[in-house]
Amino acid sequence: MSTKLSYTLVITGAPWASQAPQTALAFARAAVSAGHRLDRVFLYGEGVHLASSLCAPPSDEPHWPQQWSDFLSDNQIPGVACVASALRRGLVDEREQNRYQLPAHNLRSPFEIAGLGEWVDGTLKSDRVLYFHGSA
Amino acid sequence: MTTLIVIDQAPYGSWAGREALDMVFSLAAFDQPAALLFMGNGVNWLRTAQNAKGIGQKTVEKNLSAAPLFGVEKIFAEHEACKRFMPDTNSRLADIELVASVKDLITRYDHVVFAG
Amino acid sequence: MNQSLGTGTLHILNKAPGHPRFIACLSALSGQDSLVLIEDAVLALPDTDTALPEHTVALELDLDARGLSGAAKTDQKISHQQLVQLTEQHPRIISW
Numbered sequence: 001m002s003t004k005l006s007y008t009l010v011i012t013g014a015p016w017a018s019q020a021p022q023t024a025l026a027f028a029r030a031a032v033s034a035g036h037r038l039d040r041v042f043l044y045g046e047g048v049h050l051a052s053s054l055c056a057p058p059s060d061e062p063h064w065p066q067q068w069s070d071f072l073s074d075n076q077i078p079g080v081a082c083v084a085s086a087l088r089r090g091l092v093d094e095r096e097q098n099r100y101q102l103p104a105h106n107l108r109s110p111f112e113i114a115g116l117g118e119w120v121d122g123t124l125k126s127d128r129v130l131y132f133h134g135s136a
Numbered sequence: 137m138t139t140l141i142v143i144d145q146a147p148y149g150s151w152a153g154r155e156a157l158d159m160v161f162s163l164a165a166f167d168q169p170a171a172l173l174f175m176g177n178g179v180n181w182l183r184t185a186q187n188a189k190g191i192g193q194k195t196v197e198k199n200l201s202a203a204p205l206f207g208v209e210k211i212f213a214e215h216e217a218c219k220r221f222m223p224d225t226n227s228r229l230a231d232i233e234l235v236a237s238v239k240d241l242i243t244r245y246d247h248v249v250f251a252g
Numbered sequence: 253m254n255q256s257l258g259t260g261t262l263h264i265l266n267k268a269p270g271h272p273r274f275i276a277c278l279s280a281l282s283g284q285d286s287l288v289l290i291e292d293a294v295l296a297l298p299d300t301d302t303a304l305p306e307h308t309v310a311l312e313l314d315l316d317a318r319g320l321s322g323a324a325k326t327d328q329k330i331s332h333q334q335l336v337q338l339t340e341q342h343p344r345i346i347s348w
Contacts, residue, residue: 005340012152012252019291023266026313030332036340045155045252084158088151116162123139123247124168128339131347133252135266135292144273176272239280243261248346250273 006037008122011047013134015064016057020132021050025068027130032075039126041072042119043081043111046134048091051081051111065108072110079111080118138169140245143178147196148188153181156251157199164207171245172203175214175238178251179221182213182229197229204231214238260284262342268292269299277348281305286342288335290314297323311335 009028013020028038043050055065072079081091086107087100093113097105107113122129141160143153163170174181181196188195203211215234222228235241242248260282267274274293281287289296289310296302297310297320312329315321321329330338339345 003340007339019266023290023311026332027335030336031339034333034336034340036336044159045152047252085155116159117166119159120162120166120168123163124137128343128345129247130264130339130345131249131252133250133266133347135268135271144276176276238276239282242280242346243282246344250346250348 004035004037005127006039006125007031008039008042008119008126008129009132010042010044010119010122010129011050011132012043012045013132014046014049015055017046017049018134018136020047020134021064021068022062024130024132025064025071027132028071028077032077038075038077039122040078040080040118041068042122043079043085044116044119045082045085046089047132048081048086048089051079051086051108052091052106053108054106069108069110080114081107081111082119083113083115086113137247138171138245139163139247139249140171140173140242142173142175142242142248142250143181144174144176145251146177146180147186148191148193152251153178154196154199156249157196157203159249160203160208161206167207170208171210171212172208173212173214173235173238173241174217174232176217177221179213179217182218182232183222184227184229200229212241260286260342261344261346262286262288262338263346263348264288264290265293265348266291267348269296269302273348278302278305286338288330288338290335294318294320294324297328309334309338 011024015021092105093107094105143156160170186195186197212235213232265277286307294310294314309330
Protein backbone atom coordinates (compact mmCIF):
# COMPACT_ATOMS: atom_id res chain seq x y z
CA MET A 1 0.00 0.00 0.00
CA SER A 2 2.81 2.43 0.76
CA THR A 3 5.05 3.73 -2.02
CA LYS A 4 8.14 1.69 -2.74
CA LEU A 5 11.36 3.63 -2.42
CA SER A 6 14.99 3.18 -3.43
CA TYR A 7 17.79 3.35 -0.86
CA THR A 8 21.55 3.71 -0.77
CA LEU A 9 23.05 2.53 2.52
CA VAL A 10 26.46 3.87 3.51
CA ILE A 11 28.37 1.97 6.20
CA THR A 12 31.31 3.79 7.80
CA GLY A 13 31.63 1.71 10.98
CA ALA A 14 33.76 -1.45 10.92
CA PRO A 15 32.67 -4.88 12.14
CA TRP A 16 34.00 -5.66 15.63
CA ALA A 17 34.77 -1.98 16.16
CA SER A 18 31.14 -0.90 15.95
CA GLN A 19 27.56 -2.11 15.68
CA ALA A 20 27.12 -0.37 12.33
CA PRO A 21 27.25 -3.45 10.04
CA GLN A 22 24.70 -5.30 12.21
CA THR A 23 22.28 -2.38 12.41
CA ALA A 24 22.62 -1.77 8.68
CA LEU A 25 21.95 -5.44 7.92
CA ALA A 26 18.84 -5.54 10.09
CA PHE A 27 17.64 -2.36 8.38
CA ALA A 28 18.45 -3.72 4.91
CA ARG A 29 16.55 -6.95 5.57
CA ALA A 30 13.53 -5.01 6.82
CA ALA A 31 13.65 -2.64 3.84
CA VAL A 32 13.80 -5.49 1.32
CA SER A 33 10.97 -7.37 3.01
CA ALA A 34 8.89 -4.17 2.91
CA GLY A 35 9.34 -4.19 -0.88
CA HIS A 36 11.87 -1.37 -1.17
CA ARG A 37 14.83 -1.45 -3.53
CA LEU A 38 18.40 -1.15 -2.30
CA ASP A 39 20.37 0.53 -5.08
CA ARG A 40 23.65 -0.28 -3.38
CA VAL A 41 25.48 -0.65 -0.12
CA PHE A 42 28.51 1.62 -0.06
CA LEU A 43 31.36 0.95 2.36
CA TYR A 44 33.39 3.99 3.30
CA GLY A 45 36.24 4.69 5.73
CA GLU A 46 36.48 2.01 8.40
CA GLY A 47 33.38 0.39 6.90
CA VAL A 48 35.48 -1.25 4.16
CA HIS A 49 36.68 -3.90 6.61
CA LEU A 50 33.27 -5.51 6.16
CA ALA A 51 34.33 -6.60 2.67
CA SER A 52 37.39 -8.56 3.78
CA SER A 53 37.46 -12.24 2.86
CA LEU A 54 40.04 -12.88 5.57
CA CYS A 55 37.92 -12.31 8.68
CA ALA A 56 37.72 -15.56 10.63
CA PRO A 57 35.76 -15.05 13.86
CA PRO A 58 35.36 -18.00 16.27
CA SER A 59 32.81 -20.49 14.92
CA ASP A 60 30.30 -19.81 17.71
CA GLU A 61 30.23 -16.07 16.91
CA PRO A 62 28.32 -14.33 14.12
CA HIS A 63 30.29 -13.70 10.94
CA TRP A 64 29.17 -10.26 9.78
CA PRO A 65 31.11 -10.14 6.49
CA GLN A 66 29.73 -13.57 5.56
CA GLN A 67 26.17 -12.56 6.50
CA TRP A 68 26.44 -9.41 4.42
CA SER A 69 27.84 -11.31 1.42
CA ASP A 70 25.01 -13.81 1.59
CA PHE A 71 22.39 -11.08 1.88
CA LEU A 72 23.81 -9.10 -1.06
CA SER A 73 24.09 -12.20 -3.27
CA ASP A 74 20.64 -13.52 -2.38
CA ASN A 75 19.02 -10.18 -3.19
CA GLN A 76 21.32 -9.16 -6.05
CA ILE A 77 22.24 -5.89 -4.38
CA PRO A 78 25.54 -4.25 -5.39
CA GLY A 79 28.06 -3.93 -2.57
CA VAL A 80 30.74 -1.32 -3.21
CA ALA A 81 33.86 -0.54 -1.17
CA CYS A 82 35.39 2.90 -1.75
CA VAL A 83 38.72 2.42 -3.50
CA ALA A 84 40.66 5.08 -1.55
CA SER A 85 39.39 3.82 1.82
CA ALA A 86 40.01 0.22 0.81
CA LEU A 87 43.56 0.58 -0.50
CA ARG A 88 44.71 2.42 2.61
CA ARG A 89 43.32 -0.32 4.82
CA GLY A 90 44.68 -3.29 2.92
CA LEU A 91 41.51 -4.33 1.14
CA VAL A 92 42.20 -5.11 -2.53
CA ASP A 93 40.68 -6.99 -5.44
CA GLU A 94 42.71 -8.78 -8.09
CA ARG A 95 42.97 -5.71 -10.30
CA GLU A 96 44.37 -3.52 -7.52
CA GLN A 97 46.67 -6.35 -6.46
CA ASN A 98 48.18 -6.38 -9.94
CA ARG A 99 48.30 -2.61 -10.23
CA TYR A 100 50.19 -2.17 -6.96
CA GLN A 101 52.03 -5.51 -7.17
CA LEU A 102 50.68 -6.69 -3.82
CA PRO A 103 51.16 -10.26 -2.56
CA ALA A 104 47.44 -11.10 -2.30
CA HIS A 105 43.88 -9.93 -2.84
CA ASN A 106 41.18 -10.24 -0.23
CA LEU A 107 37.95 -8.67 -1.47
CA ARG A 108 34.98 -10.81 -0.51
CA SER A 109 32.48 -11.65 -3.24
CA PRO A 110 30.11 -10.04 -4.27
CA PHE A 111 31.69 -6.77 -3.14
CA GLU A 112 33.34 -4.57 -5.73
CA ILE A 113 35.82 -1.73 -5.46
CA ALA A 114 34.85 1.63 -6.97
CA GLY A 115 35.19 5.35 -6.42
CA LEU A 116 33.18 7.89 -4.46
CA GLY A 117 31.24 8.55 -7.66
CA GLU A 118 29.09 5.55 -6.66
CA TRP A 119 28.13 7.40 -3.49
CA VAL A 120 27.48 10.65 -5.38
CA ASP A 121 25.24 8.68 -7.74
CA GLY A 122 23.32 7.39 -4.73
CA THR A 123 22.76 10.89 -3.38
CA LEU A 124 21.38 11.89 -6.80
CA LYS A 125 19.26 8.88 -7.69
CA SER A 126 18.20 7.05 -4.55
CA ASP A 127 15.10 8.27 -2.72
CA ARG A 128 16.90 7.87 0.59
CA VAL A 129 20.57 7.72 1.64
CA LEU A 130 21.18 6.36 5.14
CA TYR A 131 24.49 6.36 7.01
CA PHE A 132 25.56 3.77 9.55
CA HIS A 133 28.47 5.19 11.53
CA GLY A 134 30.55 3.80 14.34
CA SER A 135 29.54 5.05 17.78
CA ALA A 136 32.97 5.69 19.33
CA MET B 137 20.18 19.13 -4.19
CA THR B 138 22.63 20.72 -1.81
CA THR B 139 24.82 18.77 0.60
CA LEU B 140 26.44 19.89 3.82
CA ILE B 141 29.35 17.76 5.00
CA VAL B 142 29.95 18.11 8.73
CA ILE B 143 33.32 17.53 10.38
CA ASP B 144 33.15 17.44 14.17
CA GLN B 145 36.31 15.47 14.90
CA ALA B 146 39.70 17.01 15.57
CA PRO B 147 42.34 16.63 12.84
CA TYR B 148 45.29 14.18 12.97
CA GLY B 149 43.88 11.88 15.68
CA SER B 150 41.65 10.11 13.17
CA TRP B 151 41.19 9.84 9.41
CA ALA B 152 37.44 10.48 9.51
CA GLY B 153 37.71 14.20 8.78
CA ARG B 154 40.06 13.70 5.83
CA GLU B 155 37.70 11.12 4.37
CA ALA B 156 34.78 13.49 4.86
CA LEU B 157 36.78 16.12 3.00
CA ASP B 158 37.19 13.63 0.12
CA MET B 159 33.40 13.35 0.04
CA VAL B 160 32.93 17.08 -0.37
CA PHE B 161 35.61 17.20 -3.09
CA SER B 162 33.91 14.33 -4.85
CA LEU B 163 30.54 16.09 -4.86
CA ALA B 164 32.18 19.21 -6.23
CA ALA B 165 33.98 17.16 -8.91
CA PHE B 166 30.57 15.92 -10.09
CA ASP B 167 29.28 19.53 -10.13
CA GLN B 168 27.04 18.99 -7.12
CA PRO B 169 26.65 21.94 -4.77
CA ALA B 170 28.43 21.17 -1.51
CA ALA B 171 29.54 23.00 1.59
CA LEU B 172 31.54 22.17 4.70
CA LEU B 173 30.72 22.78 8.33
CA PHE B 174 33.30 22.48 11.10
CA MET B 175 31.80 22.19 14.55
CA GLY B 176 32.85 21.10 18.04
CA ASN B 177 36.39 19.68 18.08
CA GLY B 178 36.35 19.87 14.29
CA VAL B 179 37.05 23.62 14.33
CA ASN B 180 40.67 22.76 15.16
CA TRP B 181 41.05 22.05 11.45
CA LEU B 182 40.87 25.80 10.92
CA ARG B 183 43.88 26.95 12.90
CA THR B 184 46.73 28.67 11.07
CA ALA B 185 50.39 27.63 11.32
CA GLN B 186 49.78 23.88 11.50
CA ASN B 187 52.87 21.77 10.86
CA ALA B 188 52.24 18.03 10.95
CA LYS B 189 55.54 16.98 9.37
CA GLY B 190 56.90 15.84 12.72
CA ILE B 191 54.05 13.37 13.25
CA GLY B 192 54.36 12.07 9.71
CA GLN B 193 51.16 13.51 8.32
CA LYS B 194 50.20 16.04 5.71
CA THR B 195 48.93 19.29 7.16
CA VAL B 196 45.13 19.39 6.84
CA GLU B 197 45.26 23.14 6.31
CA LYS B 198 46.75 22.42 2.86
CA ASN B 199 44.02 19.93 1.95
CA LEU B 200 41.43 22.43 3.05
CA SER B 201 42.92 25.32 1.11
CA ALA B 202 42.09 23.38 -2.08
CA ALA B 203 38.37 23.44 -1.26
CA PRO B 204 37.45 26.67 -3.09
CA LEU B 205 39.49 25.58 -6.14
CA PHE B 206 37.58 22.31 -6.27
CA GLY B 207 34.31 24.22 -6.23
CA VAL B 208 33.27 23.74 -2.62
CA GLU B 209 30.81 26.59 -2.21
CA LYS B 210 31.29 27.56 1.39
CA ILE B 211 33.16 26.70 4.56
CA PHE B 212 31.25 27.30 7.75
CA ALA B 213 32.44 27.07 11.35
CA GLU B 214 30.51 26.96 14.58
CA HIS B 215 31.14 30.29 16.28
CA GLU B 216 30.96 28.98 19.85
CA ALA B 217 33.54 26.27 19.19
CA CYS B 218 35.85 28.78 17.48
CA LYS B 219 35.64 31.08 20.47
CA ARG B 220 36.49 28.16 22.72
CA PHE B 221 39.47 26.76 20.81
CA MET B 222 40.69 29.86 18.95
CA PRO B 223 39.79 32.97 20.91
CA ASP B 224 42.46 34.85 18.95
CA THR B 225 40.79 35.52 15.61
CA ASN B 226 44.22 35.90 13.95
CA SER B 227 44.88 32.20 14.50
CA ARG B 228 41.90 31.23 12.31
CA LEU B 229 42.04 30.60 8.58
CA ALA B 230 40.49 33.29 6.43
CA ASP B 231 37.31 32.98 4.37
CA ILE B 232 35.41 30.98 6.95
CA GLU B 233 31.82 31.96 7.63
CA LEU B 234 31.00 31.73 11.31
CA VAL B 235 27.56 30.41 12.21
CA ALA B 236 25.80 31.15 15.47
CA SER B 237 23.32 28.29 15.11
CA VAL B 238 24.18 24.87 13.73
CA LYS B 239 20.49 24.04 14.04
CA ASP B 240 19.51 26.81 11.61
CA LEU B 241 22.31 26.02 9.17
CA ILE B 242 21.50 22.33 8.79
CA THR B 243 17.88 23.05 7.95
CA ARG B 244 19.09 24.93 4.85
CA TYR B 245 20.60 21.81 3.24
CA ASP B 246 18.82 18.89 1.56
CA HIS B 247 21.45 16.42 2.71
CA VAL B 248 23.47 16.67 5.88
CA VAL B 249 26.27 14.11 6.10
CA PHE B 250 28.49 13.64 9.13
CA ALA B 251 32.08 12.42 9.00
CA GLY B 252 32.10 8.71 9.84
CA MET C 253 4.61 3.05 17.59
CA ASN C 254 3.68 6.58 18.48
CA GLN C 255 1.35 7.86 15.77
CA SER C 256 1.97 11.49 16.67
CA LEU C 257 5.56 11.40 15.37
CA GLY C 258 6.73 14.69 13.95
CA THR C 259 6.62 15.77 10.31
CA GLY C 260 10.05 17.41 10.19
CA THR C 261 13.47 15.79 9.89
CA LEU C 262 14.13 12.26 11.09
CA HIS C 263 17.26 12.19 13.24
CA ILE C 264 18.90 8.80 13.77
CA LEU C 265 21.31 8.89 16.69
CA ASN C 266 23.68 6.07 17.72
CA LYS C 267 26.06 7.81 20.15
CA ALA C 268 25.93 7.36 23.93
CA PRO C 269 24.86 10.27 26.14
CA GLY C 270 27.86 12.52 26.78
CA HIS C 271 29.35 11.95 23.31
CA PRO C 272 29.84 15.34 21.62
CA ARG C 273 27.64 14.30 18.72
CA PHE C 274 24.87 13.14 21.08
CA ILE C 275 24.84 16.58 22.67
CA ALA C 276 25.00 18.32 19.27
CA CYS C 277 22.12 16.23 17.96
CA LEU C 278 19.78 17.06 20.85
CA SER C 279 20.49 20.76 20.51
CA ALA C 280 19.85 20.69 16.74
CA LEU C 281 16.33 19.27 16.94
CA SER C 282 13.42 21.44 15.84
CA GLY C 283 9.88 21.19 17.10
CA GLN C 284 8.52 19.04 14.28
CA ASP C 285 11.53 16.69 14.15
CA SER C 286 11.58 13.06 15.23
CA LEU C 287 14.40 11.31 17.05
CA VAL C 288 15.27 7.63 16.79
CA LEU C 289 17.72 6.25 19.33
CA ILE C 290 19.71 3.25 18.14
CA GLU C 291 22.72 1.30 19.44
CA ASP C 292 24.45 3.11 22.35
CA ALA C 293 22.08 6.08 22.16
CA VAL C 294 19.28 4.03 23.77
CA LEU C 295 21.18 4.58 27.04
CA ALA C 296 19.61 8.05 27.01
CA LEU C 297 16.28 6.57 28.12
CA PRO C 298 17.31 5.67 31.68
CA ASP C 299 19.78 8.58 31.86
CA THR C 300 18.49 11.05 34.42
CA ASP C 301 20.77 13.76 32.97
CA THR C 302 19.22 13.63 29.50
CA ALA C 303 16.02 15.46 28.56
CA LEU C 304 14.62 13.84 25.43
CA PRO C 305 12.19 15.54 23.05
CA GLU C 306 8.56 14.50 22.77
CA HIS C 307 8.91 12.62 19.49
CA THR C 308 11.50 10.07 20.59
CA VAL C 309 11.52 6.36 19.84
CA ALA C 310 14.17 3.69 20.34
CA LEU C 311 15.06 0.42 18.63
CA GLU C 312 13.58 -2.32 20.81
CA LEU C 313 16.35 -4.87 20.16
CA ASP C 314 19.00 -2.35 21.23
CA LEU C 315 17.03 -1.67 24.42
CA ASP C 316 16.63 -5.39 25.11
CA ALA C 317 20.33 -6.02 24.55
CA ARG C 318 21.21 -3.46 27.21
CA GLY C 319 18.66 -4.64 29.77
CA LEU C 320 16.45 -1.62 29.12
CA SER C 321 13.20 -3.19 27.93
CA GLY C 322 11.52 -1.68 31.00
CA ALA C 323 13.03 1.77 30.49
CA ALA C 324 10.82 2.70 27.52
CA LYS C 325 7.06 2.98 27.17
CA THR C 326 5.50 0.51 24.74
CA ASP C 327 4.81 3.21 22.17
CA GLN C 328 8.44 4.38 22.34
CA LYS C 329 9.82 1.04 21.17
CA ILE C 330 10.18 0.33 17.49
CA SER C 331 11.28 -2.63 15.40
CA HIS C 332 13.60 -2.39 12.40
CA GLN C 333 10.47 -2.70 10.23
CA GLN C 334 9.07 0.37 11.93
CA LEU C 335 12.37 2.19 11.45
CA VAL C 336 12.03 1.48 7.72
CA GLN C 337 8.51 2.95 7.85
CA LEU C 338 9.85 6.09 9.52
CA THR C 339 12.38 6.49 6.72
CA GLU C 340 9.51 6.15 4.22
CA GLN C 341 7.62 8.94 5.95
CA HIS C 342 10.55 11.34 6.26
CA PRO C 343 12.27 12.50 3.05
CA ARG C 344 14.86 14.32 5.14
CA ILE C 345 17.00 12.11 7.38
CA ILE C 346 20.17 12.89 9.32
CA SER C 347 22.36 10.09 10.72
CA TRP C 348 24.35 11.41 13.67
